[in-house]
Amino acid sequence: MTDKPSLDLDRPSSGRIYDYWLGGTNNYAIDREFAEKQLALAPEIADAVRENRAFLRRAVRFAVAQGVRQFVDLGSGLPTQGNVHEIADEQAPGKARVVYVDNEPVAHAHARILLEDTADPDRHRALAGDFFDGPELWERIVAEGIDPAEPICLLTVALLHLMPAEEEPGRPMAFYREQLPPGSLLVLSHACLETDDDRARDNFGRIGDNYSRQTSVNGSGGIRGRAEIAEFFGGLELVDPGLVWLPEWRPDTPHHGDVTKSRAVAGVARKNG
Template identity: 75%
Template sequence: MPTPKRSLDLDLSRPSSGRIYDYWLGGTNNYAVDREFAEKQLALAPEIREAVRENRAFLRRAVRHAAEEGIRQFVDIGSGLPTQGSVHETADEVAPGESRVVYVDNEPVAHAHSQILLEDTADPERHRALAGDFFDGPELWERIVGEGIDPRRPICLLTVALLHLLPSEREPERTLEFYRERLAPGSLLVLSHACVDTGDERAKEAFEEISDNYRSRTAVQGSNGLRDRAAIAEFFDDFDLLDPGLVWLPQWRPDDTFVGDPARTRAVAGVARKPGR
């Protein structure tokens, strides 16, 4: 029997990362407080809107690749608000009726809309939405397994545009290590992360100001998660990075729709496989 859903209070006095992201994507599941904050961040870094769209496109390409490799279990932590091309939709395009997806988010609107979205699918029992937090670790993993994810079989674990939002003081690398250790050999870790090239002081200052604004206006406390490419690569630990490695978002197995300098997305992405299969 699935674990009872954890209730979360909806706070409309603060902007929400999930609703802000939805606004940047052109969605409608956001409020005035989110739109006001989002526009201020766009004034600092106009490339944000393009970056979030490229991030979503990367997620779809990575999920499609995992499904084509035969993986049928997907866990998306920090899934945000549902939008076109969600994980379960993309996986089912490759293997209709075979995939199982668990979405996890600690934002009430994101969680509620995920539940509504999944109720409208042809087979709602295959996909689940959990109210939970990345840092819940063992408790969250137990609930994920309780929703029908089999840890003995390969899983595609997604932490997309998540880790740079988490306070460094809480050491997200340790929590991610916990999840990596529980994945079966052959599993994939899909990750994207904000990244600023060394020497790009304008972008670095903009990211730091955005992070300061975000922490002051939301419930997240702690230092920002700005990391260079080498530090981001450490999240994969001993997993084997798939070609083309850790690259700018549009460079990961591109579909040739992106035009221009991929570095302007200010985010890198990679997919890595757990060895031993």
């Protein structure tokens, strides 16, 4: 593979902004400037993205412990600390298979380059694709070596809150749930602003508008309530502790502080027979 990441410095990249908040190095001045302006509106964002990444790591470890060896990461973003394939390979060396999917060219190119350096690059793949591609995307995922008859861990982490209601993200989610065989897991996290703080609500609304105007994200996104977020799981069975604030989902160590400051909820659900 010889692809090089497209810099696309005409506007900030959502993937590079997230990478910056995580302390990564795959970002540029235009991304850092945008990221710092959003932090001025909501300083808790930096902690929230780190909590989200920590949830991802815990969820992948949980999936491996449940016997799942296949992972599909929709909206994977830029490769950064604690990638899905790295966590899965630590827990089940030589057995996991991961397909990363993102519609942002720079994220896809970075992922391909990252996977070139793995010990067994044929087990882990990166696709340029869009969440809304549905059947076409799933066909390509299967072609990359995901066995539709064996349990799959489908990850939609910090993805759906980028999609406003008018785009109807519940429709493709229902399709992907239907494709999962019994024993599969759906891992999901989503921004959730359950607060009476009008200033916080206004600031997060401004952040959504900023993303819509200045980045690669189309639409101002959707900060949904917990009941709306739960609908994305459909009829799948949420595992304990259910749909909770990010720090509350099976933490490695006790969390001290206001869990609502993570500004996102997360859960893992199992598809039974």
